[in-house]
Amino acid sequence: MDADRLREDFPILKAGKAIYFDSACTTLKPRQVLEAERAYYEQASGCAGRSAHALAKKTSEMFESSREKAAAFVNAAPEELVWVKNTTEALNLVIRSFDYSQRKKILTTRLEHHSLLLPIMEQQRRGIVKMELLKTNPDGSFDEQSIAATIDRSTALVAIHHTTNTTGMRAPLEKIIKIAHDNGAAVLIDGAQGVPHSGVDFRRLGADFLAFSGHKMLGPTGIGCLVGKSESLEKLDSFIVGGETVESVHIGKVQFMKAPKRFEGGIQNYAGAIGLAAACDYLSKIGMKNVEEHEKKLAKRMIEAVQSVPGAAIYGSPSSEKRSALVSFNLKGVKHHQVALMCDSLSKIALRSGVFCAQPAMESLGAPEGAVRASLYVYNTEKEISLFKETLEKIAKLGN
Amino acid sequence: MLCFIALGVFAFLSLFSAKYRPLAARAFSCVARKMTLRPCDTGLDEEIKAASIAGIMKFSPQAASFVNRRFAAFSFAFTLLFFASFLLAAQGIANFAIYGNCNGPEGGFCIYSGIQNPAFLKAPSTLQGISAGNESARLTVFEFGCYTCPYTRDAEDTVKFMLEKYGDKVHFVFKPFPLPTHPNSKWAAVAAACAWEAGKYWEYREAIFSNQSYYREGGDAAFKATAARLNITGFDGCFDAKKFLAQIETSISEGKECGIYGTPTFFVDGKAFVGKDAAAEAKAEVERLLGVA
Structure with a gap:
């Protein structure tokens, strides 16, 4: 599966308007x-x-x-x-x-x-x-x-x-x-x-x-x-x-x-x-097997990226085998909304923050106030995760 | 705290563009909650913080970190500054409306003066008014003045100087332009016109300028008492009959047509000078044109 080629089908990505990591909320639409x-x-x-x-x-x-x-x-x-x-x-x-x-x-x-x-x-x-x-x-x-x-x-x-x-x-x-x-x-x-x-x-x-x-x-x-x-x-x-x-x-x-x-x-x-x-x-x-494979790779890279940021805490299992390409996390000393808003301001990275319409779930995961969520899909690339990591590292310094 | 500033800014911008109204509404909701000691729930404060820190971070990550850690204190300080500057600006606007200068009667540099540019004023087209100097001179100096205005009074020494020194080369025309913000200004103009009719104008003019507050507060009695002191015959009849009121109104209309927004305003060969330093600037222009500078 070639995500770079797929991206050509998505007008928003083709226009370079955002790094879209909010697919769990809603995905982008191909032409x-x-x-x-x-x-x-x-x-x-x-x-x-x-x-x-x-x-x-x-x-x-x-x-x-x-x-x-x-x-x-x-x-x-x-x-x-x-x-x-x-x-x-x-x-x-x-x-x-x-x-x-x-x-x-x-x-x-x-x-x-x-x-x-x-x-x-x-x-x-x-x-x-x-x-x-x-x-x-x-x-x-x-x-x-x-x-x-x-x-x-x-x-x-x-x-x-x-x-x-x-x-x-x-x-x-x-x-x-x-x-x-x-x-x-x-x-x-x-x-x-x-x-x-x-x-x-x-x-x-x-x-x-x-x-x-x-x-x-x-x-x-x-x-x-x-x-x-x-x-x-x-x-x-x-x-x-x-x-x-x-x-x-x-x-x-x-x-x-x-x-x-x-x-x-x-x-x-x-x-x-x-x-x-x-x-x-x-x-x-594309083939759903390929979609799953692609997401597994992205999930692994995303978990590694977030875990490498000082002060970052991931919710749920850290194993990429047990999850889709969706990672919820918080940064120490910086509120989740601020992290999401700053990612948007600094690098046009679209993230979700809050309790994701699942308040009891977030409470049971130990994040009653909410968290930041990066959710990826077929059109996302490892290059985007690298930029996301760089942006997170800058923001994390605010809280350390 | 920044939602207080946001409310002011977005409410103002909302007057010009509807796209700011939802933001103003969010800011208002945030302010209402803060005023009742509840946390803001519109997210606007967080958006402002994130946008501010992100903006600073693009230039200096260290500064962003510094501001982020003290954001509440910075917000508080900026909010206080906002309210202080808002109050000062409101005071300045009020002064500008009343006195024509944002600092009040004392004068001084006023940023709002830029709004009223002398370059846009139009020179008067008639010679009606109090005439002095050489009526056949090539150079005409007009003054729109208000007898009870402190700036017109302050200009008087320079006017006298110009008349004494260049009176043979300059035709000087004074056009009364009483400002409504100065009490009895219009009646001072009517009284001065009656004195002019009796041939005692310059004495009467000097009397008013020497004690403006007396005339601003004293009204008719003060004008009549001065006329009596100066032995101006027929003054009371002229004044009570408002003999020259129509002429003064005509002068005001002419001033408005010229775009006069403050007194004194001088026109020297069509070029306008307004306000506290207008007389000195007009004198310099006269000297330049006469080649005596």
């Missing part, structure tokens, strides 16, 4: 994605599945073909993929529509993004579920011994990350999914930070639901996917209902469609879906 979105508006711009004219048919074709591509990207069937706005909506859909009539316990961890934690906490506030936490260690790893003891036959749903947005570390999903299924519990995976960075195979993973966003994997904002086993999707209650979610409507009697259409109320984000499919094509062309 192929932008062109695909534009193609919808220029060539179709109709409504899918409703009108019968040529433009509508063209829209339907583009939209459904995008569903096929996005589903194939995670090795799922098209009918298993529900278009949503983003991962947050997908997680809300499952957590709020799941059937808790027999079991009320939801298991999750402190390490989750607010988008996963908050719907559960809201359901608990309403008395619908009982939230419990799987044990995690201060370095962001799991207390694997406790998993089997915590998941039991009262567990309805295990909702958990694939990869955290705070340390880039992965959850032991195989083990968790097996134990959950052995106990009759469903598993919802927050794949926002996993799907873009590793070849996630939904079928092999065996989870019931997988949520991810388009904009974190080179796609447009405003589009995401909920992938679910057909039988699991059918068990979910309705979420957003409206046009195109029903077979027929009579006052007092509604016949809903089958999933995934049942969950796609109203006119959909066609351009977004088409753009996301283009992003899937783009990543598939």
